[in-house]
Amino acid sequence: MALKRPSAKRIFASFTNMASQARHYSAPGESSIPPAKQKYVPTSGNYPKGFLAASAHVGVKASNTRFDDLALIASETPCNAAAVFTKNKFQAAPVTVSRDILQKRSGSGVRAVVVNSGCANAVTGKGGLADAEQMAKETDRCFDSEDDGLGIRSIVMSTGVIGQRLPIKKIIHKIPSAYSDLGSSHAHWLRTARAICTTDTFPKLLSRQFTLPSSPSTTYTIAGMTKGAGMIHPNMATLLGIICTDAPIGNPALQSMLSNAIDKSFNSISIDGDTSTNDTVALLANGAAGGTEIKTTDSPGFDKMQETLTDFATDLAKLVVRDGEGATKFVTLRIQGAANEPSAKRIASTIARSPLVKTALYGKDANWGRILCATGYTEGADDSIEPEEISVSFVPSDGSAELKLLVKGEPQNVDEKRAGEILEMEDLEILIKLNDREGGFESVFWTCDFSHEYVTINADYRT
């Protein structure tokens, strides 16, 4: 397979022409990576054996005349795949088509994921379904896979504006170009991660190596990319995620593992509480590194693989929060002492979407009253909330002592100067102990603040 290798330098250059945190609405553009975000973009990586990545320029949005907006991630051999899709009642065409493809194949024999940014292909009727299917079929045509009678082998994803049809001819035309550019270098992966971005200010790519007790001498690799950055809330948002590993994992273990991991990662973040029509996270496993296959949840190695995947997906999901639209803060919500896990998660999710909490965080205001207030109006968590038992603290990200705001329902005499210092830091943990009860349940959730920039970004998204 012939490879062109764009340098990482070139990719950075295209991001660094502008100083402001300009965002490119529904198509990747020539924006700078804000200095504070550059540390989240890897300069090298280890990528799973037998996976290749590439991008190409289509110009899905007519105004995008230069930047890659088509991404292709492929396995050199047919692989196993699983996916988690949006629960929105309005599901975009690529969601419907990809779910169908995976179902027909029982998640095996998959070759590639093809993604376009710039248009979501959502609420586009039968024509939209045909477009999504055509994208997948055209991708299939690039591979010399035997017809196994199970139909299409490529999954399709789209992200961008809702209600507009894809420029399908232009996309089809460029799939072979992307295919011929496939490669396994860091630059290939980074460029591909960038092509799926919309309002993101930086590409989100991670990779990691690990071992499994079931095959102790084998080094496995996992890599993944995702994109945000608005409409993010469980389940799941205009977010896309693609995770690839060369570990040998089969279905049903693969789907089960992904669903568990998503629950504690992509379904535990919120930017603005909106959940979209297109959200999809796919996990591909080609077994190229060898070893014993993990086939079911009882297989040796499942638990360690689950742990590895959940951690990895969590780190990917956190990158989405780091790049929340207009975000200036990264906030961890830790809810402890709940009567059960769903209550803990509901409380976290409710606080995470409260505009009053989020604007107070933006204003660096230790307004715990709003945190309490959001806790108190959480639906379906009555069993976990006793006003006289609740304690709220800020846990500083520099490891210094927590600042107690409320202890067992009693407001503390808060050192506002210290509160101000803690809120000056980019990272903050809000710790809510609902109760000291033995065996109480915990939920951890990640969110960001709500700024003027969020309003600016979303008030003229389409213009």
Place this chain on the structure above:
Amino acid sequence: MALKRPSAKRIFASFTNMASQARHYSAPGESSIPPAKQKYVPTSGNYPKGFLAASAHVGVKASNTRFDDLALIASETPCNAAAVFTKNKFQAAPVTVSRDILQKRSGSGVRAVVVNSGCANAVTGKGGLADAEQMAKETDRCFDSEDDGLGIRSIVMSTGVIGQRLPIKKIIHKIPSAYSDLGSSHAHWLRTARAICTTDTFPKLLSRQFTLPSSPSTTYTIAGMTKGAGMIHPNMATLLGIICTDAPIGNPALQSMLSNAIDKSFNSISIDGDTSTNDTVALLANGAAGGTEIKTTDSPGFDKMQETLTDFATDLAKLVVRDGEGATKFVTLRIQGAANEPSAKRIASTIARSPLVKTALYGKDANWGRILCATGYTEGADDSIEPEEISVSFVPSDGSAELKLLVKGEPQNVDEKRAGEILEMEDLEILIKLNDREGGFESVFWTCDFSHEYVTINADYRT
């Protein structure tokens, strides 16, 4: 009863010193009424017989050295009362105390409502409860009511910052001053309506006359005041409402009537989805105009009175939306064709709190995709949503033809120029027909947009 009569002009003057839409955070202040809002402030009114109103300056917030922040609404004779309180698990002291007072009295023999702005007396422990009770008792002491063995006769409300104790001595000290200033003029009512305001840009006061078929020759009057303007969402927000009528209504009819009316008015509005610790709407009926008492829901006159009250409460609630923090738009959401009423209301409520929908409205962007998206992630409304059946239109407020955005799941070729014209108007109706089904259910909800100013207001509320 000796009366001082402050002129309406004086009240206006104190509001009109500044040109910008400055808001006074948790205490009424010297802000101008924005020119566009002046039409919502009545210059005269008819007030119910036997009710009196007054305000006084306490300086609940130390920074408030000049503006009235204590309000007193009294009935010349003991009257019937009902109230609806916040459902937040953290209920402010005045909520707990007032609920208790009404319960002990079975809603009869009530003399007054005493309200302070500037401090919510919420999450203030046992001390806060004692403060709220003391406010009510001190108000009682002004009246020469016989002890009927049912305890306190005055209801108490507070609004403002959470987690701070009331300056109770200062408040107690000023209750007799407010009492001695009680009066029934329009200026009294307007001044009182202003004293309960926090971040409001204008006082919210309405009055109206009506007749009942049960006493056709009698003219009745209803008057009410309310305040917003953030943390507004069912049920119910840092909002307070006091409605008084001289119609003869007894309990249980009074409570039932109020609960029904609130459901379709104050519980059908949303500014930001946050619901607070203090929300209370009270209804007082003293029967001073005479006529046959409406005692139960079967009493003659109940239906007409219910209709009158619901309409009145709806108009009051709409004033809160008109003054939503940072709001530039007044949006009516009309959901039709639902499988049941709760589903219709859940969909309306979900759209009303979507930051993406609200910022698009602020940006005058006909982004129906976001409206659809919010519809699609509504929890508990699956039975009402079929993607192929839904239609979405903008209904212009000038009576011109509706603009169809989506018809039975098919995006329309939208005239963006026309969409822009419609979105230029302050008022907008978004009409969502879920289905053409016979006998489908409807819900109407009122909300506003989400602007930079909302962020500004709420990022430094406490400073």
